[in-house]
Amino acid sequence: MDVAQLKRQLFAYTALLFHEGFLDEQFTQLQQLQDENNPDFVVEVVSLFFDDSERLLNELAKALDQQNIDFKKVDAHVHQLKGSSSSIGAQRVQRVCIAFRNYCQDKNVEGCLKCLQQVKHEFSLVKNKLETLFNLEKQILAAGGSPPT
Amino acid sequence: MASPSTRIDDGRDVDSDNSGLMREKLSVLIVDDELLVRKVHEKLLSKLKLAKQVQTQTATNGKEALDLHLSGSSFDIILMDLQMPIMDGTEATKELRAMRVESMIVGVTSVDAGADKEAFMEAGLDKCLPKLLTADKIKSLVETLEKNK
Numbered sequence: 606m607d608v609a610q611l612k613r614q615l616f617a618y619t620a621l622l623f624h625e626g627f628l629d630e631q632f633t634q635l636q637q638l639q640d641e642n643n644p645d646f647v648v649e650v651v652s653l654f655f656d657d658s659e660r661l662l663n664e665l666a667k668a669l670d671q672q673n674i675d676f677k678k679v680d681a682h683v684h685q686l687k688g689s690s691s692s693i694g695a696q697r698v699q700r701v702c703i704a705f706r707n708y709c710q711d712k713n714v715e716g717c718l719k720c721l722q723q724v725k726h727e728f729s730l731v732k733n734k735l736e737t738l739f740n741l742e743k744q745i746l747a748a749g750g751s752p753p754t
Numbered sequence: 755m756a757s758p759s760t761r762i763d764d765g766r767d768v769d770s771d772n773s774g775l776m777r778e779k780l781s782v783l784i785v786d787d788e789l790l791v792r793k794v795h796e797k798l799l800s801k802l803k804l805a806k807q808v809q810t811q812t813a814t815n816g817k818e819a820l821d822l823h824l825s826g827s828s829f830d831i832i833l834m835d836l837q838m839p840i841m842d843g844t845e846a847t848k849e850l851r852a853m854r855v856e857s858m859i860v861g862v863t864s865v866d867a868g869a870d871k872e873a874f875m876e877a878g879l880d881k882c883l884p885k886l887l888t889a890d891k892i893k894s895l896v897e898t899l900e901k902n903k
Binding site: 631634635638640643646649650653654657684685687688689691692693 | 788793797798865
């Protein structure tokens with residue numbers, strides 16, 4: 606595939622991610638901060654989100670597996686996950702976190718467990734899609750194209 | 755524990771009609787336990803070039819922020835997170851004001867309105883804004899700084 610085709614594919618794929626609600630305006634803000642001084646800025650920030658989220662999802666699974674669930678602790682983890690997903694524009698992850706927090710406040714175990722599954726699912730989806738997006742960008746650069754703006 | 759880091763942008767690439775009116779220096783301390791937030795805010799400040807020389811420094815909790823001041827550092831603006839380990843934003847702000855620190859201290863938090871947030875404001879913040887800061891919000895802070903000179 607030539608550079609022009611790859612760029613069209615990238616453009617269409619990015620638009621789809623926004624249209625399907627995986628990403629929001631905050632992701633665009635991050636892209637606008639990337640420049641020749643920091644050409645990998647978006648990848649670096651998103652990698653931090655991936656690492657933080659994986660840690661938090663593990664903590665949440667542990668916390669909800671206890672006999673006496675500490676809902677305050679669960680809520681604190683969800684709050685952090687909501688914050689970092691919002692920071693990179695991972696809108697669908699953020700939305701599940703909002704529902705999750707409501708269940709924490711109601712001390713609703715079933716609701717929390719359901720939300721944990723949903724947030725794991727949404728995280729996995731957005732991670733795959735962002736990795737695909739970054740791969741497309743790499744292919745463009747490897748084919749001699751200019752960095753995406 | 756990560757040590758505070760300093761970055762200086764000398765603003766030489768600014769292509770601005772009002773470069774003659776631009777403030778000479780702007781120093782900002784970013785206090786947040788999340789690397790992702792520190793990274794994005796630092797990059798935003800360096801990109802906006804709101805002064806001929808923009809210096810940013812980071813700290814991962816309130817105690818690090820205090821230690822910087824005790825060692826003689828001073829800043830025009832302190833961006834202070836609320837929830838941090840070791841020393842939170844409320845405690846750090848109280849201590850800084852008790853030390854007669856006159857910097858503009860801006861709370862930056864995703865915590866919803868409530869007792870914690872009220873206590874944070876009452877500790878001596880000039881303003882409290884939601885995470886993540888946008889370019890417009892940062893520009894507005896610098897404008898306020900200029901008006902209050």
